[in-house]
Amino acid sequence: MRDRTHPRIEALLDGELAGEEAARAAAHVTRCGECQGAVAAYRALGEALAAPEAPLPVGFAAATRRRAVARRRPEAPLWWLTLPAPWRAGLVALLALAALAGARLGETVAADRSAATQLAAALDAPAAAAIAAAPAEVRR
Amino acid sequence: MAADRDTELMERLARDDEGALDVLVAAFAPGLLRFARRTLADPEEAEDVVQEAFVRLWRARRRWRPTATLSTYLHTIVTRLCLNRRRSLLRRPAHGSLPADDEAAHPGDRAPDPERLAASAQLGTALAAELAALPPNQRAALLLRHEAGLSYQAIAAALDTTAGAVESLLSRARARLRGRLAGWLAQGCDAGHDPRAGKPRNRG
Numbered sequence: 001m002r003d004r005t006h007p008r009i010e011a012l013l014d015g016e017l018a019g020e021e022a023a024r025a026a027a028h029v030t031r032c033g034e035c036q037g038a039v040a041a042y043r044a045l046g047e048a049l050a051a052p053e054a055p056l057p058v059g060f061a062a063a064t065r066r067r068a069v070a071r072r073r074p075e076a077p078l079w080w081l082t083l084p085a086p087w088r089a090g091l092v093a094l095l096a097l098a099a100l101a102g103a104r105l106g107e108t109v110a111a112d113r114s115a116a117t118q119l120a121a122a123l124d125a126p127a128a129a130a131i132a133a134a135p136a137e138v139r140r
Numbered sequence: 141m142a143a144d145r146d147t148e149l150m151e152r153l154a155r156d157d158e159g160a161l162d163v164l165v166a167a168f169a170p171g172l173l174r175f176a177r178r179t180l181a182d183p184e185e186a187e188d189v190v191q192e193a194f195v196r197l198w199r200a201r202r203r204w205r206p207t208a209t210l211s212t213y214l215h216t217i218v219t220r221l222c223l224n225r226r227r228s229l230l231r232r233p234a235h236g237s238l239p240a241d242d243e244a245a246h247p248g249d250r251a252p253d254p255e256r257l258a259a260s261a262q263l264g265t266a267l268a269a270e271l272a273a274l275p276p277n278q279r280a281a282l283l284l285r286h287e288a289g290l291s292y293q294a295i296a297a298a299l300d301t302t303a304g305a306v307e308s309l310l311s312r313a314r315a316r317l318r319g320r321l322a323g324w325l326a327q328g329c330d331a332g333h334d335p336r337a338g339k340p341r342n343r344g
Contacts, residue, residue: 014310
């Protein structure tokens with residue numbers, strides 16, 4: 001809805017016009033009472049909007065710094081990354097054993113011999129894997 | 141000049157220099173707070189939003205590139221945070237805190253005191269209410285232009301729109317405020333220091 005008889009006064013005052021368009025608009029304003037009124041209204045509103053900045057609330061800067069710079073705590077499971085590699089492998093194997101054993105024991109309250117054999121086999125597998133993995137890590 | 145200072149401060153920030161963050165907060169937070177307070181109405185939320193903007197600046201400190209001034213960068217973040225909050229929170233009705241219409245439109249009836257300080261304080265109150273009642277995008281565009289001095293292009297980037305749309309948002313916002321605050325603004329003109337900002341008469 002651009003007015004064709006008047007230039008873009010607000011854009012001019014906002015510093016958005018350049019070159020010839022700016023020059024033409026500025027020249028128009030000197031001849032046009034209506035546009036001079038628009039300039040005055042723009043300035044009055046601008047002055048009204050130009051409220052002074054209030055000082056920062058007490059402690060604002062320090063609180064902002066604390067919040068920004070706060071070191072993130074490492075996520076819970078990361079502590080074990082600090083262990084040497086073989087320990088880690090051992091730990092993994094141990095946890096696997098515990099989990100498996102727990103699950104199996106829960107299922108097999110009245111375990112027969114074949115179940116016990118299976119359990120023993122299951123327990124052996126991760127342990128063997130861990131033993132195989134550990135030297136590989138140590139070699140690095 | 142501002143760009144040089146921005147770059148220097150951001151280089152310090154990239155080296156984890158917390159003192160640089162204090163300098164940035166001192167330089168930019170007052171303006172950002174004024175903007176956020178006018179946008180969000182709740183002062184505590186405004187402070188929260190501004191702090192969050194600095195948290196994001198800190199996190200981005202090694203990725204920052206001087207493609208925009210820091211002022212533009214921070215105002216863009218605060219604008220988006222404010223608009224998101226307004227959308228996500230079910231705020232109290234926008235008109236709840238407004239003075240009755242007749243009070244805003246005819247200040248002379250209720251404001252016999254001609255003292256300029258009082259008048260300007262009342263203008264501030266009326267203006268705050270009218271700003272609060274503007275559509276969020278219009279208000280953001282207006283404040284980014286008048287408070288932060290952002291270009292149409294920068295405002296468009298902050299609001300995810302075009303420079304042409306920004307010009308139209310500004311035009312509508314100003315027309316509305318001029319209409320609603322006509323009495324106040326004319327009064328301000330009469331009392332203003334600057335005669336050029338007063339009432340220019342036709343010169344020819």
